[in-house]
Amino acid sequence: MSIRLTNISKKFGQFQALSPLNLDIQEGEMIGLLGPSGSGKTTLLRIIAGLEGADSGHIHFGNRDVTQVHVRDRRVGFVFQNYALFRHMTVADNVAFGLEVIPKKQRPSVAEIQKRVSHLLEMVQLGHLAQRYPEQLSGGQKQRIALARALATQPEVLLLDEPFGALDAKVRKELRRWLRSLHDELKFTSVFVTHDQDEALELSDRVVVMSNGNIEQVNTPIELYAQPNSRFVFDFLGNVNRFEASWQQNRWTNGDAFLVPPEQAPLQQNGALYVRSHELALADKPNSQAHIPLTIVAITPVGAEVRVELAPIGWQSEELWEATFTHHHLQELGLQKGSVVYATPRTAYFFGEQGDGSPVRQSWPFLPPGSLAFDI
């Protein structure tokens, strides 16, 4: 089922929780609503569900205008962060609940309900727990039961609000993969809310980035990562170093540090350069393109990579800088806590003071031979 939102807005009292926004979701798509706390994700999800009314605009499910349709007639399944299972009912009864409350005329027979429940429990791989009560389940198991329950009425739209928010990292990851495969198998349309960028990038066909009740950007995870269209999206996706610069003597300057642009013409202005942590080379001396001195303050293994934290020397940055390397590279480089190094970006995104808010990608393809003490 495709979903079309046209000109949807919402105020709570004087507070504009959603500015008028448009969004088209294709049939069978999995959409992640990503944004900081208070950006309007849950409000948008509740409006799609029919749990909240919009102040303006229209919602279509396929060709059907459901703007005025009651939540129970929209045929959507929900999953919330806090499981919301009925404590006094067994797992099987919880899953059957949505079917038991269908008006008698349309309700499947008792035998059919039993068949569907056991099929759903098999699907979520918890058939052996059918007679248990929610308090006898782990968090991950509860959430799978909540999913089975949401799917019992065979909704064409599944809405999930921070479904894995309360679970530990390992279980989260497992459930994400499992939700994605269930989605692909059953081909429903899913919209889920998260403030976790990894979760959004891993699960979604497209990510909707929100801030202050606005949609900032909608794109596939790969495109979103490659082409963030604003400082907000860049900051929110994380792992980025910022060089706030003023244009002086034909280069971007910050205190004692400077960076020479690879192409000068349109960018001779103040602005900010955003450099991802894996796009930084470190050397024991500066070169003609970059003079960005830093002290290594920490070296931390993070899974397959090593994160090097760097403090500026003689220039300003609100946050420490970070560079990432493989373990192998780090060994080759011989970097040590306390050493002074010089950073050179390979790629940076420039947000000019006079620009339209979108970045210009800069690459430094050529570094003079010998300018880097270690090749990366």
Ligand SMILES: Nc1ncnc2c1ncn2[C@@H]1O[C@H](COP(=O)(O)OP(=O)(O)OP(=O)(O)O)[C@@H](O)[C@H]1O
């Ligand atoms: N019923 C309500 N009455 C008044 N204000 C509300 C109501 N519901 C939400 N808001 C406000 O609207 C804004 C958006 O809330 P919403 O829950 O949609 O944000 P969110 O992005 O889902 O945040 P979180 O990640 O913290 O859940 C917030 O500032 C919130 O305080």
